[in-house]
Amino acid sequence: MQSVKHGKPFPEWQQRFMQFMFEVNDKSGDNEIDIDEYTTVWNKSYGIPVEECREAFHKISDGKNITREVFEMLWIEYFVSNERAARGNYLFGIPDFI
Template sequence: MPISDFRKKKLLYVFNVFFDVNQSGTIEKKDFELAIEKICTLRGWTPNNPKYAETHETMIKIWDGLRQRADANKDGQVSVDEWCSMWDDYAQNPDRALEWQSRYMNFMFDLEDASNDGSIDVDEFTTVCSCYGLQATECKTAFNKMSKGKEVVSRDEFQELWKQFFSSEDASTPGNFIFGKTNF
């Protein structure tokens, strides 16, 4: 069965905004190098900061895992079709995420948890999501929907919301808002 229009819109949003950083129409290693720079600049981490090296190492592992799983034709790029196919496989059993998918989910949580207190609040969420071009007001609305009105979201809650984002067909599911967008 083909991916629904709703799920495809969500997948394309993440593809275009969070992964295809250079807007080439495919995901490649260069996108991850650009994302590393963007993330480290956001956090004020210079190349001599251990967090810069940690971010670089984690993002390259995410790229390697994504490429190995999704790059079906082995051309060094992940196309929209390859991306959607991979996430459709994930949606069949979201409790059995690939290692890179779990690593990316944890990376996003840690990036948003700037205070390192084990939870994400609206300001932390808004800072990260707005650096990807979203309006702060939309990010705050998305956080409120995602958190169901609570002040913070824990890692365990974020993990469940993540599963919902990539597998749910229900437009009202709180997980649909984890990337800061309020409608698809």
Template sequence: MASLQLSDFQKRKIISVFNTLYDTNKDGVIEKEDFEQAINNICTIHGWPKGGDNYNEAQETLSLIWEGLKGIADENKDGKVTQEEWVQMWSACVRDVSSGKGFPHWQKKYMEFMFRVNDTSGDNYIDKTEYTTIYMSFGIGRDECESAFDHLADGTDGRISKEDFENLWREYFVSDDKSARGNYLFGRPPF
């Protein structure tokens, strides 16, 4: 078990997703407020009106995800997940996934939510424009988004299916291979 520590590259990827995706207000910790801001950003991009079905569903999903994350990662129960707590949680999680146990429930929910959020047109594929629009809203530059998407979609017909997305997601979090396409899931990988 002890031999299955995260490598430096894996650790950098996990911290990068903490900063890019989860810590919406960039204050160095993940807490409920980050999810509330994320809901507002996402609903604005999609034009989902406050109080409508899509908005309420996003709110419900993200609050379930936050409760799941907090339950596993918030070791000292102060309602905040620090980078240390985050990395510690992922070390255990990557170990579980590598041994075939799969991602925890909240993480699966988050992956499904992100696929749905990325697939603005609802045709079950993520294309370059959709990807770029979403990740620019998380503060990544257009060029970086477009080049990351080209890596992700390499070998496809230029769009990412749900199945591709799940594989890329697993690669991002679990793989230590610097040439894995999944490393580009959230912009340029932290090589």
């Protein structure tokens, strides 16, 4: 992960997985994830309570829909950031350390 932290891309398999996860969340296929799409996926597929989903979405979205570019930035941050407050830590819901 150090190479990714310094600007190199993830391995091909992880880039594909990231794209897959974006597409799973983008139910409408409009290349953006909105709060309803995010909440539906994480609540129905993973059992995260709706209010937690909404709180996490607000942390990662800055009040806007999440584009592929933003999703990629959050994905990278989730895997390489050492900062507890990093927005990417909320990509998969509310982190346990909060």
